[in-house]
Amino acid sequence: MARRVTPQWKTGMTILAWAVGFLIFFPILWTILTSFKTENDAIDPSKFLGFTWTGENYVAIQEQRNYFAFLMNSVYLSLGSTLLGLIFAIPAAWAMAFSPTKRTKDVLLWMLSTKMMPAVGALVPIYLLFVRFGLLDSRIGLIVVLFVINLPIVVWMLYTYFKEIPGEILEASRMDGANLRQELFKVLAPMAVPGIASTILLNVILAWNEAFWTLYLTTTNAAPLTAFIASFSSPQGLFYAKLSAASTLAIAPILIIGWFSQKQLVRGLTFGAVK
């Protein structure tokens, strides 16, 4: 933890890491660049940076659809379902990580197995239910759906992270008179910050990118960015640049969320807590 790395090593790693990062990021970079091209430049793969920059695609897009309405829905849906997910999953993961029984593993696997049903298979039943309860095109209905479909993942992730935390620290808090809620939110949660941060990030992304239910169960009031994108994929005529602009708009907010949560994905905190 306290050993210096040699400057050569650091330089080497810097080059390697940036190269890998660049390669992995390249398709997105290309999309962002393309979004500033004219449609004719967009289909010429030899134009990397040497093109005339234009913002016309963004203007065109905003003229067609109200980006912010979709954005706000995406924000509501992903944050809402994530919040709901955490409220349900933190206790559940705590239970399975720190009070395991013979059946814990089965329960965990069963949770995952609820995700095995192909979504289309459940489409008609769910659609009928939504019609029945008047939930179509409502944010709340969709938040609930996104919450349940991601719940197994959230539980799983938290479970793994919680498992790494020495149980004795929780015991200490019990001795210190903390009740269950305090144990969970004052002691466990802060210790698991990196894990919870990546879980939140993951869940937000999954909810943000969920493109089946969000398309089928919304029309306008609750339609998120997936619907926004669906209105830009493959229109007639050249569309790479406009598609890129729309994609950039759809990715940008979550990249920003990623940027902030990235700082939370810090080194594990348990070091030094127990012998």
Add this chain to the structure above:
Amino acid sequence: MASINLKDVQKRFGDANIIPNINLDIQHGEFVVFVGPSGCGKSTLLRLIAGLEDVSGGTISIDGKDVTNVPPAGRQLAMVFQSYALYPHMTVEQNIAFPLKMAGESKETIDKKVKGAAGTLNLTDYLHRKPRELSGGQRQRVAIGRAIVRSPKGFLFDEPLSNLDAALRVNMRLEISELHAQLKTTMIYVTHDQVEAMTMADKIVVLNRGNVEQVGSPLELYENPRNLFVAGFIGSPKMNFLSGAAAEKYRANTIGVRPEHLAISKDGGELKGTAGVSEHLGSDTFVHVKLDNGEQVTARGLGDYRVSHGDPVYLTPETNRIHRFDQAGSALAA
């Protein structure tokens, strides 16, 4: 302040029967020390009392109330963990303040109490550090601090001073004794340190493989160990055991003499042997002697006692300090 009673308490981990059956009564305000070999079940017993583990059988009551199924928070005991179990995301200050916060104390009270405890524990300079930036002993002190700021019904200390230096340890010993004298709170204290056990305890419980070997005041155990195990366990360096002719002379299967009751001389005495290694502690010198009958004993001499390896020496036990044991290892009446 609480009385704690264990009735037929048992604990198994899977197949391993760690605590076969323990009965124990701890009175209001008593200072009880658990001693026993490593792995004998001291920490487990503490955790059972704390409510951190379920008993496999039997009942635990506090103040006469059966608490066997009461969760830890409901038992109102404070504990210092052998492994410290600090909150890694909190500073020293927050760690110590945590139980007070849980008890809903006011900010000023908390502040005052934390400052006080930190002062006692020499932690004032470290209040804003996180546990990972502390030395081993400092971490242990934080763990102690966290336990002593509250006013619980009883304290459970699991080797709380093991990583402290002698001076600090003496201080802390006095602090804890004083705390006890002040609050008259029941305390259960696990230690491997003979000095701690002897000086702090009202009552020592000697454990061995999950069984109570003997319960009594420190001097009682020192002077009248019930059996070979207790005799060998209490006192450091441990009691010398002699069998054969030397023992028969006292009509016993085995006799025990503590090093401090074995006078050493170069001129003459009851038992003859050859000096082995001498350990010079400064205050005392422990001479390891190989008796002519092949038995190995240790005798205590003065701090500046010198004897060369291989020299013949003579040892004389203080007759009235001899402990006699029968074949089964039980002590025989004096």
Add this chain to the structure above:
Amino acid sequence: MASINLKDVQKRFGDANIIPNINLDIQHGEFVVFVGPSGCGKSTLLRLIAGLEDVSGGTISIDGKDVTNVPPAGRQLAMVFQSYALYPHMTVEQNIAFPLKMAGESKETIDKKVKGAAGTLNLTDYLHRKPRELSGGQRQRVAIGRAIVRSPKGFLFDEPLSNLDAALRVNMRLEISELHAQLKTTMIYVTHDQVEAMTMADKIVVLNRGNVEQVGSPLELYENPRNLFVAGFIGSPKMNFLSGAAAEKYRANTIGVRPEHLAISKDGGELKGTAGVSEHLGSDTFVHVKLDNGEQVTARGLGDYRVSHGDPVYLTPETNRIHRFDQAGSALAA
């Protein structure tokens, strides 16, 4: 077997200057014990030597070769961590075998050595357990086992016996001493236990706030502490310090007398006082006495020495055992 030299070694953690400047020579095959108050930098120094931390300045050499920038593996030292640092996913057996496996030993050799070490450490029954199923002392023994199975150039022990019971501790002490006698490997040993320090060390290094206060053989430190700090730190209970008239009598600012050199009597003596608490260790009794001039001192009596709280007592220091210190705290020549 290696000589280890520290030259102007410094260590800072951020702003905190933990080790201002240390020079230290450790000879081939020496057994060196580091002692010092909790938080004084012992573990840090060990980690610097091990190569687990970078020095902020200065050089470390092993066998005359500068290893300041050599990674731990290249230094070929074995270490017992204060925090144990066991591998949680490996059984006891695998934990102990790990360094041997890394050294590419054959399966049989590994097996033999692991069995051997486990026997020595009373761990044979636990070989297939994972660390989390062990008691504190058992974990510590695994950590020791992991270090001693190999044949490194030197050993670094960070409070390796702190969680063991007295009997086991004596055993382990002898085991380690024997290991040292056998292998003649350089050993650096951190401990808070006076007995360990006094009996095991060829050389004790007394640290205080990251500085070396004194280096010397155990008896040297005991008998000729260079200053008040060392005098107070070595020996338990600690040396009594007297100033004022009593000291002036010996032409010193302060004089020090160890409890064992202070004869206690109810009849008469040099210093008069009132008995306070008596601590009965069985082997000895420590009587805390409040002198008439208000100073607080401790005297050692025999194990069965009894004196009631509040009784007048008289103390007589052994004149030739008195330590004299000047105003700055440095020892004055005898």
Add this chain to the structure above:
Amino acid sequence: MATTHTKSAARAMLAPSVIALFAWMIVPLVLTLYFSTLNYSLYNPIDAPFIGFENYTYFLSDPTFLESFKNTLLLVGGVLLITILGGILVALLMDQEFYGQTVVRLLVLAPFFVMPTVAALVWKNMMMNPVYGVIGYVLNSVGIGAIDWLTTAPLLSVVIIVAWQWLPFSTLILLTSLQSLAEDQKEAAEMDGAGALSIFWYITLPHMKRAITVVILIQTIFLLSVYAEIFVTTGGGPGAQSTNIPFLVANLIQQSGDVGTASAGGIVAVVLANIVAFFLVRLVGKNLEA
């Protein structure tokens, strides 16, 4: 650790999640089971007679069914292989000290932020297209010649796209796991004479075991249901070369409106997924404990 009290608390804490998931599972499941026995077409929803297992036999006798099943396994296996191995390597790299760590980490995580549809569109049109795509352009300029990815290697193309999307996930999980490895264990291993490789093999990898297991299980679940990427890029073709089970089932309902057969297909998919999961759990499940 566990006491009756914590155990009953645990049950109470687990209950809401279990109930929510159970409801989410059982309602559609029962309805789907019911539909799967009907001759229920979206285009003729009023008249849906009971036909027993006919939907199942029809679905299972679909000539593309076996190929889809094989493709499903290949897709899952291929992506897992790439993302686990790649994820470990990238996570190790990201764990090193280098300049611009935050930025690079974000770059590496970014593909996961991209909606599957968008990712597929971008790869199809701007990367893999032999005329407009960057890959083709690069291959052309080094003289190898553009490859028509989606026609010549349709399944591989889908694997590449999906792996690109999921690599960040495994990297993220593995990186978080790497960072929770207590430093003193690595230090102890170093003291024990372990080299970088040994430390990785004996300390780091066992530590990451659970994380790897989780990545495998979670990804498998998602990969078993890959749809958008296929829909956008190859449309399952040519032939059925890149059709997987979900795509097959989805086509039934979305192209033919055949709810009955799609439901049967859904049930079959669930069963198959459970079989796959069962073997996976046998393979890696023990890492979940402890």
Add this chain to the structure above:
Amino acid sequence: QSTTLTIGTVNNNDMIVMQSLTGEFTKQHPDIQVNWVTLEENVLRQRVTTDIATKGGQFDIMTIGTYEVPIWSKQAWLSPLDNLGSDYDADDLLPPIKNALSTDGKLYAAPFYAESVMTMYRKDLLEKAGLKMPEKPTWDFIAQAAEKMTDKSAGVYGICLRGKPGWGENMAFLGNMAREFGSNYFDASWKPQFESEGWKKAVTLYVDLMTKYGPPGAASNGFNENLSLFGQGKCGMWMDATVAASFVTDPKQSQVPDKVGFAPAPCGTENCPNQGANWLWAWSLAIPASSQKKEAAEQFISWATSKAYIDLVAKEKGLSNVPPGTRQSLYKNADYLKAAPFAQQTIDSINNADPSASGDKPYVGLQFAAIPEFQGLGTAVGQQMAAALSGSATVDQALKAAQSQATREMTRAGYIK
């Protein structure tokens, strides 16, 4: 009080123009508000199908095609458009289109724009090749021209055709082409015809042309991809929907706007049906029977498919950009015929297209068969065709597989007894 209409539509250019002009409509009808749900074609189709089939009632107006209208109107899922207003002039609609959108003489959807098929070609390249486009091109001529026009080193490919599998993608083209060689999807007893002579010839030629003279990656090229290729000047000829014409002649989207010529779709046999114009499609607006806002919805449809709307677009976006293929009056407008060089060919093609059922063709539709099973079946067959094109199967294998798959499906659906 005000009514809010939710309109589901595809993201094609003409619809996007319609959205941008919504303000004009709401100005005229201040009590009506309009919410647009714009989705990609496939997604929209699935979305509205689910909704209408489950009576979800999410949409007041849906954009659907000539494929859905006959099926849905038979299910009574659509409201007849009997109240489009006095000045709507339904008789001005092109007869083939109007027929295709009517069931039992009632109009169930109003055409927004319509298309048939034609040949688009590069006049300059053809000239360079020393050829001249005949008035009625044959596939023999096309093959010859494709060979001559191809110059792969310059990135010019003689012919671009749809390859992307899908009933609305490659099957639209191949269904049309098969008819140019005299074959249908099904015979009078609903037996699939994929192994008939016409299909064999058509697909063999198609694969042959595309592998020799087509662009790389043809098997994943759909309408849009070909549009880009053609606009880039990479294609010599392209047979596809007539709507493409306004893009390839638009200087903003095309690099060859004035080098494009238009000709009828080629024929493979002497007497090819409908002169080769075996394609008819109209994106149309319809009202689900479940809509509570039928009146307002009809007002909107009336506005969006009216002559006045065409004038409005002409004014705002230019005359050549008006939605084509729906109204006779547009093709009587000399200005339009001048501004849109493709107009004549478009109207001719549409007028030639006759989708109605006949003796040997039991289904409505040309490039598709208007039965519910066709989507799935057509797409599955389309996959086989793509496999043939990509070389992973021979033409015979592909057609055989197509035949057996289709037979299986039709048997199950009860068409084949």
